[in-house]
Amino acid sequence: MTDVTTPMMAARRRRVLPRPLIFGATILLASAVVAVFPAQVAPYDPNAFDYGALLQAPTSAHPMGTDNFGRDVLSRVLHAYTIDMQIAFFATVFPFLFGTVVGALVGYAGGWAEVIFGRIVDAVITFPFLVLVIAIVSVLGPGLVNMYIAVGVVGWVFYARIIAAEVRVQKRLDYADAGRAMGYTHARIIFVHLLPNAITPAIVYWMTDMALAILLGSSLGYLGLGAQPPAAEWGVQIADGKNFMATAWWISVFPGLAIVLTGLGFSLTGDGLAELLRTKR
């Protein structure tokens, strides 16, 4: 009965970080630093007009060129990190938390709770997500906080659905019965035992959702329903540049690339977390 440690077990225990996670987390960490200290990394004031340098192509003085007011596009892209990373986080964290708790309770309870929940899900997913959010924002009025509310009202459903499905599977396994046979409370079984085994897909979805939230925030900013000009926000910037696409492509293209890069960061992090948190049996 000696417990032998094989090289494979040792390697498993060493917990090598998945490569996508390393790349993704590096991008996100850098983004977060820029978001917190935009003024320290940006070469110019994002809202300073320079009428001597209107619509300039990228140069060494302005690596991403200038827009129609002579504002430095690079500085505006960097400052936009503050708003866009905020959107990514705040538009998703409340749906994630609320959806997780509701999903865990619904999945565990089953029966009528599940039937009612299923109808709510149907009602929400009947409408295209963007249309529903735009409808809510138009009622509440444009602005970031109203956008968070609109996304939150709709978005929790997706998390709850993922978690409910996972908990429904987990609660039938013997370890859940072992908890019941021990006389543990339902709350302990749900939140200490089942949820840690059910939450991984929701965390992965959360990462993707943050990328989608940036797209959504930019879309709303573009439509004039999210961040308001002259605030530096990628969607607003793309909208600003749309009339100059033929002559000054850099005004829209660089914010677009920033969206792509950040989205990539979230997606890679999601993939990496999925691998890292995979349940070992």
Place this chain on the structure above:
Amino acid sequence: MTGEVLITAENVGKRFPLRQGVLHRLSGQPAPAVHALNGVSLEIRRGETLGIVGESGCGKSTLARCLVRLHDCDAGRIVFEGQDIALLQGKVRRAFNRRVQMIFQDPYSSLNPRMKVRGILGEALGVHKMRPAAGIPGRIEELLALVRLNPDAADRYPHEFSGGQRQRIGIARALAVEPEVLVADELVSALDVSVQAQVVNLLLDLQERLHLTVVFVAHDLRLVRHISHRVAVMYLGKVVEIGPTEALFSAPRHPYTRALLDAAPELDPARRSRKVAARGELPSPINLPQGCLFHTRCPHAFDRCRTERPELSPRGTGHLAACHLADFGKPETRT
């Protein structure tokens, strides 16, 4: 080894309803259900090992789960120290849970994969306040030693262990709360034969040292014969025969028990028989046969068996069988 009666099952029934269509519901026919237990009656005595055997689907596991109240029974009752366990609530129920523990069949799903062994054992100790917080690490080490695992096992996850080791962790978890009764549901059927003996011997050893009462649910007749004081044979959710192990194995008093024993492969070719002791398939537990549940397969069935369901009646000291043929298998009349 005949201690006082600790747990009594009285006519326990358990049904699992099936999904039914609207038309069926409107037709007014009884709702379809799997009849897992159909009036199980038995007694479990303090300090004994009671083996429960039967084919797959005979309700062994359901009975085990009812005994620890993972299922509530629909009919009859289970009495533990004079109290109907279905009525226990809150603190009293938790105390019952502590005293009657279960070990599960599947070593791969019975441990939370996200918890280290220390967490699994510590939680049981903490929730039932078995030790003050300071004493928990020491107790975890003791428990691991009890099931013959190294102390460094505490800081590992279940996936780092083999099936046999996991089953021992399951035993340690059950023992953490110092129970009086252990219900082992197919404890070793998922393990390799070489590991089975280890785990079973560990269980027997612990039973002796800790004065445990063990309900051993299994389909391996030889194993059950080897470790049990008494054996109950189940068929379609009913106990058809129960008695002291040797009496039951050497002179079975129910045709089904005989069939089970004859069906077990014999190593000695000279003793092999080609006689068919039970014909046909196990009937569906959704549509139970009328009369005796076994009459559809019994070579000795006669008219009365098709209409009247026999109850358990005495056949010798502590030996009961549910068969209309009171003399079946009686030593002197045995054919």
